[in-house]
Amino acid sequence: MALFIAGRTAQGALVLLAVSVVVFLLSFLSGDPAALMLPAEATPAQIAEFRQEMGFDQPVFVQYWDFLVGALTLDFGVSYFHGDDALGMVLERTIPTLQLTLAAMVVALLIAIPLATVAALRRGSVIDRLVGAVAMLGQSLPHFFVGIVLLIVFTVRLGWLPAIGSPTARGLVLPALTLGLYATAETMRLLRSNLLEVLHEDYVRTARAKGVSRAGVMVRHAMRNAVIPVITVLSLQVGTLLGGAVITETVFSYPGMGLLAVQSIANRDFLVIQAFVLIVAAIVVFLNVVLDIVYGLVDPRIRFEVRQS
Amino acid sequence: MAIRQQQERGAPVLEVRDLTVEIRTKRGTITPVDRLSFTLRGGEVLGLVGESGSGKSVSMMALMGLLPAGAARVTSGTAFLGGTDLLSVSPKRLNSMRGGVVSMVFQDPMSALNPVMRVGDQVMEAVRVHHRGLGRKGLRARAVELLELVGITDAGERMNAYPHEFSGGMRQRVMIAMAAANEPAVIIADEPTTALDVTVQAQILELLQDMKERIGSAIILITHDLGVIAEIADRVMVMYAGGKVEEAAVQPIFDAPRHPYTASLLASMPKLSGAVTTMRTIPGAPPDLLALPQGCRFNPRCPLADGRTECHTRAPELVHLDGGQQSACHFPAEVEKAFSRSSDQIEEGGERA
Ligand SMILES: Nc1ncnc2c1ncn2[C@@H]1O[C@H](COP(=O)(O)OP(=O)(O)OP(=O)(O)O)[C@@H](O)[C@H]1O
Numbered sequence: 001m002a003l004f005i006a007g008r009t010a011q012g013a014l015v016l017l018a019v020s021v022v023v024f025l026l027s028f029l030s031g032d033p034a035a036l037m038l039p040a041e042a043t044p045a046q047i048a049e050f051r052q053e054m055g056f057d058q059p060v061f062v063q064y065w066d067f068l069v070g071a072l073t074l075d076f077g078v079s080y081f082h083g084d085d086a087l088g089m090v091l092e093r094t095i096p097t098l099q100l101t102l103a104a105m106v107v108a109l110l111i112a113i114p115l116a117t118v119a120a121l122r123r124g125s126v127i128d129r130l131v132g133a134v135a136m137l138g139q140s141l142p143h144f145f146v147g148i149v150l151l152i153v154f155t156v157r158l159g160w161l162p163a164i165g166s167p168t169a170r171g172l173v174l175p176a177l178t179l180g181l182y183a184t185a186e187t188m189r190l191l192r193s194n195l196l197e198v199l200h201e202d203y204v205r206t207a208r209a210k211g212v213s214r215a216g217v218m219v220r221h222a223m224r225n226a227v228i229p230v231i232t233v234l235s236l237q238v239g240t241l242l243g244g245a246v247i248t249e250t251v252f253s254y255p256g257m258g259l260l261a262v263q264s265i266a267n268r269d270f271l272v273i274q275a276f277v278l279i280v281a282a283i284v285v286f287l288n289v290v291l292d293i294v295y296g297l298v299d300p301r302i303r304f305e306v307r308q309s
Numbered sequence: 310m311a312i313r314q315q316q317e318r319g320a321p322v323l324e325v326r327d328l329t330v331e332i333r334t335k336r337g338t339i340t341p342v343d344r345l346s347f348t349l350r351g352g353e354v355l356g357l358v359g360e361s362g363s364g365k366s367v368s369m370m371a372l373m374g375l376l377p378a379g380a381a382r383v384t385s386g387t388a389f390l391g392g393t394d395l396l397s398v399s400p401k402r403l404n405s406m407r408g409g410v411v412s413m414v415f416q417d418p419m420s421a422l423n424p425v426m427r428v429g430d431q432v433m434e435a436v437r438v439h440h441r442g443l444g445r446k447g448l449r450a451r452a453v454e455l456l457e458l459v460g461i462t463d464a465g466e467r468m469n470a471y472p473h474e475f476s477g478g479m480r481q482r483v484m485i486a487m488a489a490a491n492e493p494a495v496i497i498a499d500e501p502t503t504a505l506d507v508t509v510q511a512q513i514l515e516l517l518q519d520m521k522e523r524i525g526s527a528i529i530l531i532t533h534d535l536g537v538i539a540e541i542a543d544r545v546m547v548m549y550a551g552g553k554v555e556e557a558a559v560q561p562i563f564d565a566p567r568h569p570y571t572a573s574l575l576a577s578m579p580k581l582s583g584a585v586t587t588m589r590t591i592p593g594a595p596p597d598l599l600a601l602p603q604g605c606r607f608n609p610r611c612p613l614a615d616g617r618t619e620c621h622t623r624a625p626e627l628v629h630l631d632g633g634q635q636s637a638c639h640f641p642a643e644v645e646k647a648f649s650r651s652s653d654q655i656e657e658g659g660e661r662a
């Protein structure tokens with residue numbers, strides 16, 4: 001198991017390195033930062049001086065090296081726009097975003113697991129069809145639309161919840177619902193079909209033959225087996241979820257790093273954006289390793305294979 | 310050690326009458342089990358044989374209430390076990406009977422155990438469902454005891470293993486441990502050795518017999534292996550196209566079958582005693598359940614049917630012959646003569662098929 005974790009961590013580090021190259025090249029290719037950052041009336045001499053000061057006159061790989069060393073020593077430079085440490089700005093906003101993402105995930109699981117179970121148990125019933133419809137809607141509606149509809153209903157019409165999101169219980173409800181809807185739909189659809197499939201397995205028949213009730217079979221036998229592929233899909237979705245967080249935070253002016261990123265893009269504050277992208281990548285990689293470990297815990301066959309190799 | 314003392318030997322424990330199952334398929338509704346009746350007696354091993362598709366598994370699944378929901382249903386019949394009709398009890402009561410008074414061992418031990426649940430937990434579950442009061446310690450002790458009974462060494466340690474860490478033979482031992490956990494009156498074993506290595510087949514059969522002696526269960530043993538029947542069954546029931554065509558004690562049926570189908574099965578069995586005696590195919594194909602022949606279902610393949618109108622117009626009822634033998638053939642007395650004459654021919658046919 002330790003070997004497995006070490007291997008996955010090394011893999012993750014490689015992914016991050018690759019991301020750093022991409023991030024650097026993208027910001028390198030997005031235009032001359034000196035021209036963007038200096039006022040329009042700057043003289044060529046001023047521009048040249050600025051370029052030299054910032055190191056923009058160096059060859060690409062030297063610039064990349066500086067960037068990488070900076071990233072490794074957690075120095076992403078200073079925001080042009082705010083004058084604050086870029087990394088510090090992003091990190092400060094990371095926790096609220098993680099809170100939002102976690103809340104969305106919890107919402108998704110709390111809604112999806114029971115509904116998928118009922119739908120699978122009562123296949124073809126009204127509930128089953130309702131679940132199917134909700135799953136389809138949830139997967140086809142974009143976040144900004146869901147967010148706006150929720151805002152209109154619960155804030156403008158009913159006045160129950162604040163319009164501005166915040167990492168508090170009340171402030172999280174609407175953003176978490178907005179962000180969680182897609183994951184809810186995906187989990188529900190997948191879990192329902194997995195459960196139906198698993199219910200035909202021989203070991204379910206064995207359990208029934210032992211005298212285990214339908215509910216017992218569902219909870220002790222079907223669920224655990226059906227959840228395994230869901231974990232895989234969820235781990236693939238961490239990135240999507242964080243991407244959705246950017247939109248959701250913008251809709252609700254939620255003080256997370258997504259909102260910061262959108263603002264920084266508008267301000268061409270590209271050191272902040274670099275820090276943002278690398279942090280998001282690090283989070284995705286980290287969560288993937290964690291989910292892989294969870295996967296191994298749920299499915300002993302994986303653990304066994306790892307131990308063997 | 311047996312909690313329930315030996316069932317009175319010879320007294321009926323399970324009485325099945327007119328069991329009929331229908332299954333809706335894409336091509337139409339079939340009746341894979343058609344008015345099947347039989348009686349299982351205390352402590353006996355009843356062999357159940359017949360070609361693939363003759364309805365052996367479906368009839369047993371019907372008794373266990375394990376038919377695939379939706380498509381399949383029992384359309385008539387009763388199956389009394391200890392005064393309760395398995396086919397009409399409430400689902401709740403059925404749950405308390407399954408694994409309690411009647412249990413089942415399936416064909417493929419590789420898929421019959423839950424891959425993500427520890428072996429010990431699965432055995433404990435079999436006990437717990439029927440002994441709600443038992444604490445975790447008691448459950449565990451009982452599970453270890455059961456695993457030891459079925460010949461798993463280091464049972465205490467192996468409790469924590471997962472099924473994939475066991476060989477096929479060991480998994481089938483676990484299945485037998487679970488089936489025997491509550492000392493049921495009836496154990497149904499559906500081809501319990503078919504999926505196993507030849508070398509472990511004999512061990513598993515021996516274990517089944519051993520458990521039966523220990524807890525006094527009666528066993529219904531489905532098999533394709535007539536050699537196994539000869540060795541461990543007390544009586545045999547032969548199914549063809551959803552119905553019982555012959556039933557008798559083992560010796561009489563091997564000596565003098567009273568149904569041409571049984572005779573064909575025996576004829577297609579290699580004569581070398583002691584060698585592997587797996588059933589070989591007999592000439593012709595089993596009938597399509599959607600297009601059953603008129604009259605006797607076996608007539609297209611029956612060497613006796615030629616020129617006999619009864620065979621083509623009237624379905625034979627099961628008749629009781631002397632010695633408790635039953636046969637669903639219009640001409641049970643002619644089987645012996647016909648097959649001693651044509652058995653060489655049939656064996657050739659069998660080789661070609
Ligand atoms: N779930 C199902 N859906 C449709 N048809 C089925 C289903 N289960 C069984 N049948 C059909 O019912 C008939 C009897 O099948 P059954 O499994 O009882 O045969 P069997 O005697 O056990 O054969 P085998 O020796 O191959 O196990 C076959 O024609 C089979 O195709």
Ligand code: SF4
Nearest residue numbers: 605608611620638639
């Ligand atoms: S009734 Fe006729 S066709 Fe059927 S088994 Fe007997 S002899 Fe053969």
Ligand SMILES: [Mg+2]
Nearest residue numbers: 365366367499
């Ligand atoms: Mg079968």
